[in-house]
Amino acid sequence: MKTNNILRLFFILMVVLPELLLAQAVEKNALSLSLKYFNDNNVTHHLLVQAKSKIDGKFQKIAHIPVQFYITNDTEKKNLIGSGVTNEKGEYVVVIPAAAKEEWLKSPNQNFVVVGEATPKFDEGRAELPITKAKLKIDTVEGKIVTAKLMALVDTTWTAISAVDVVVGVKRLGGILNANETLTYSTDSSGTVKAEFKRDSIPGDVKGNIILVASVIDNDAYGNLSAELTAPWGAKTIYTTNFDHRSLFARRGHSPIWLELLAYGIVAAVWAIIIYLLFQIRNIKKLGLE
Amino acid sequence: MEKSAENKIIQDLLPQEFGKQGKIWVIGLLAICALGAFAYGRQLYYGLEVTGLRDYVSWGIYISNFVFFVAISLVGSLITAVLRLTNVHWSTPLTRIAEIIAVSAITFASLIIIVDMGRPERFYNLFLHGRLQSPIIWDVIVITTYFFISLLLLYFPLLPDLKIMIAFKERNGKWLQKLYEFLGSFWKNKPEQFKITDKAINILSISIIPVAFAIHTVTSWLFATTYRPGWDSTNFGAYFISGAFLVGSGGVLIAMYIFRTHYKLEKYITNDHFDRMGKVVVLLALLYLYFNVNEFLVPAFKMKKSEEEHLLGLFTGEFAPVFWFAIFTAMIIPIGILLFKKGRRPKAAFVAGILVVVGSWFKRYLIVTPTLLHPFLPMHDVPANYKHYFPSWEEWAIAGGSLAGALLVITFFARIFPIIPIHETIIETESNENK
Structure with missing residues (x-):
């Protein structure tokens, strides 16, 4: 009995208490989302979200935040136009899909909402954007x-x-x-x-x-x-490359002709002498065997 | 010349078997080579990580050793070619010593380059993909050429000696006899053969000089064509060649003394040879000192910001002890010894030769390493050991092994072939008697 009590106490001290203390110690930061609308050449439309949070007194970009984009202020599933996770710059882009056309054509003004999911470090965030088409x-x-x-x-x-x-x-x-x-x-x-x-x-x-x-x-x-x-208002640019030109800085086989002639000429001259001398050894040998 | 006198010369100069000291010397060298081979095995297995080489100092004592070997090999052209072409006859007994030093040094210069490579199995790419514009390719070409010319310059004068040695069948033993016969059984002392040989030696003597100058100039350009403090110099070619002649001559002084005392060659390598060779070394040391003054005083006078750290590091900083050690041991002290007649006696000249060679080795280290530690851009965010260089035991063992290997080649050569040309000595003695 006594042993059981000691074990219970040990369990409370080692497992439960640290968990409770840890849970209290973790304080979440507020997540700030900013939503922007882009119309590209009157053909495509996209939304960009930027996730930030004030940490150590200054705003920092927050990566890995799951975000959902909605057309209209209503965050019902039928209005979802895209979702994803913010990148290292704290950004995520979603192109407004063709499926949202019906909702888009309803009014000259349009609202968008982005919702950032709560994570262990950050609270949930939300931003709305009304635009006039x-x-x-x-x-x-x-x-x-x-x-x-x-x-x-x-x-x-x-x-x-x-x-x-x-x-x-x-x-x-x-x-x-x-x-x-x-x-x-x-x-x-x-x-x-x-x-x-x-x-x-x-x-x-x-x-x-x-x-x-x-x-x-x-x-x-x-x-x-x-x-x-x-x-067609710019100057015509004809692309030229000197990659294949012979130069002292070119790749192998593209050294200047003068260098090739000089170097191979010297090498050939010296090695011709060596080969000549090797023939002389043969001549000496022939003389000795006569 | 009397036959007995000729026989005496032959008996004196024939290669001798290793005595007790010789055997200990060979075993010692083999042990150092074996340690070097073991260390190289570790380097192959673990990679260049086992060395002290890092991003900044990628050329450590391996390349210092390479430059040293190339430098010392130049003595072959000086003693054999320059002195021969200028009709200086006193150097005849030293020609073969100089040539075998050249051949062994250039062989190990080539090997140490491969050792410096992290992936030696890719060595063939140098030949397949090397750019003709690169001084590294020029070095590969010129070292190969110099090796063959030196080998021929060693072989042609050896032919008459081979005939002499073939006659001592009993003394030679089976293997040596076979080797001598393979190399020179066709030599019959015919005048036509002498004519061809003399012509060949003259051609070699002429052609080896530009090749020798090229080999060390190109080695200097490996550095001088790179824009870095300490290497950015137009003086480098001449500076390297003068230093090479000095270290080679120092090496000849050492070899002369060892062969003279060990093989009892006092009659052939005389005090006069030491006296003359000593004077040559003084001249070369003064020449090298002159180039050193040019190399350091002129940039120090201007003290450009980029050069400042490098120069102060040499004069008063991290490398000052090695720098001043090298300047004094390679040049100033040997000049002080050899300038006086007493200093040109064999033992003193031998000591001066050792100082020249040791100092010159450290001089090469100073050419390579301090510059690599002083790049134009400051070293940021690198581990502390990137900022300094000290060779690991593997590097010391490999460098030591290569030096021992070069000495081993010379030792075995002297065991197999006459280290002083027998036939030329007989001819010179004859002509001296006839005068």
């Missing part, structure tokens, strides 16, 4: 001028939107290079911006094609919209 069109007019027109859906009509900042430039190395001295323009009453293209010497492809870009970035009402257009 808009589209951005890019075009060119004579005189190398780029135009971009922003329209939003008001009731059932596409209406030009004024006083919205639009970035106009050339797609270059993953970013946007301004087409002239100015990068950002504000739409006029017709929802249009105009930018004169002044970068004639910019390298394009073999035909001189470059990609013109107009973009609305992080707008509170319309989200992120971008439109691209290929124009």
Whole structure:
């Protein structure tokens, strides 16, 4: 009996108590989610979530958080448009699927919700994003001028939107290079911006094609919209490689001719002497055997 | 020349069997070689991890040893070719000593390069995929060429001696007799044969000089074509060649003394030879000292930031004890000894020779290692042992084994062939008597 009591006490001390203490010691951090909408060339639409948490006084990106995206504010299963786990940058992207078309067409405004699941270290997080459906069109007019027109859906009509900042430039190395001295323009009453293209010497492809870009970035009402257009306004770039050229730095078999002649010439001359001397040994041998 | 005098020369210069000291010497060298082979076995099994070589110092004492071997091999061209072509006859008894030092050293220079490779079974790729633009390929080509020229320069003057040795069938024993007959049974002392041999030796003497200069210049370019503190120098080719002639001559001084005392060759390797060879070493030591002043004083005067750490490391820092040891033992003390007539006596010259060779070995270590420890970019986030280099016991054993191996080749050569050319000595004695 006495032994049983001692065993019980030992069990409480060694297993149960540490578990309870540990459970109290773990304090979860609040999870902050931010949701962004992207309209890519009026063809595809995607959502991006960024998971962050304030740790040691500063916001840090949180990876490995399971997230679910919903169209409308209702987080019912039928409204689920995608799910995944945040990457090392704390981000996850979901393309709005064709299956959500019916819901998308119901209203000129659209709500999205993202829910981040609770994990042992973080609480559950949630973010909502209301957007007004808009589209951005890019075009060119004579005189190398780029135009971009922003329209939003008001009731059932596409209406030009004024006083919205639009970035106009050339797609270059993953970013946007301004087409002239100015990068950002504000739409006029017709929802249009105009930018004169002044970068004639910019390298394009073999035909001189470059990609013109107009973009609305992080707008509170319309989200992120971008439109691209290929124009033959760049300088033609003919790709040349000196990989196969003979040089002191080239790969094997591509050394300069002068070096090959010099080196092989010297080697051949010296080895010709050695071979000549080996023949002389043969001659000495012949003389000895006569 | 009387027949008895000729016979006396032959008897004096014929190779001798190992005595008790000789056997102990050979066993000692074999033991060091065996230890080296064991250490190399460990390196093959565990990889270069067993060495002190890391990311920064990837060339340690193996490459120092390689440069040392290449350097010492140059003496063959100096004694045999340069002195022969300038009609200096006193060096005749030393030619074969110099040539066998050259052949054994260049053989082990090639082997030690393979030892430095982490994957020696891929050695053939050097030939299959080597770039002609790389000094490493030039080194491979020129070392191979130098080896064959040195071998021929050893063989041609040996032919008349082989005929002499073949005559001593009883003394030679079965295997040696077979070897001598294989190498020179066709030599009949015919004037036409002498004519061809003399011509061949002259051709070799002329062609070995540019090849010898090339071998060590190219070795210096392995370093000088790399933009690093301590190696970025236009002086390197001449600096290496002068140092090579010095260490080779030091090696000849040592070999002269050992062969003279061990084989009782006082009549053939005379005090006069030591005196003259001593003067040659002084000249070469002064020349090498001059190049050292150029190599260190000029960059130290400018003290460019990138060079500063390297130079101060040598002058007053981590490498200062080795640096000053090398400068004093390889150059200053030998000059001090050999500058005086008493210092050019055999024993003193022998000591000077040892100092030159030992100091020169450490000099090669200083050429290779400190530069590797001073890259342009600071060493960050690396383990502490990456920042310093000290060879492991395996490296010491392998380096020691290669040195013992080179000595073993010389020892066996002297056991099998006459270390002083018999026929040339007879001819020289005859011509001296006729004067």
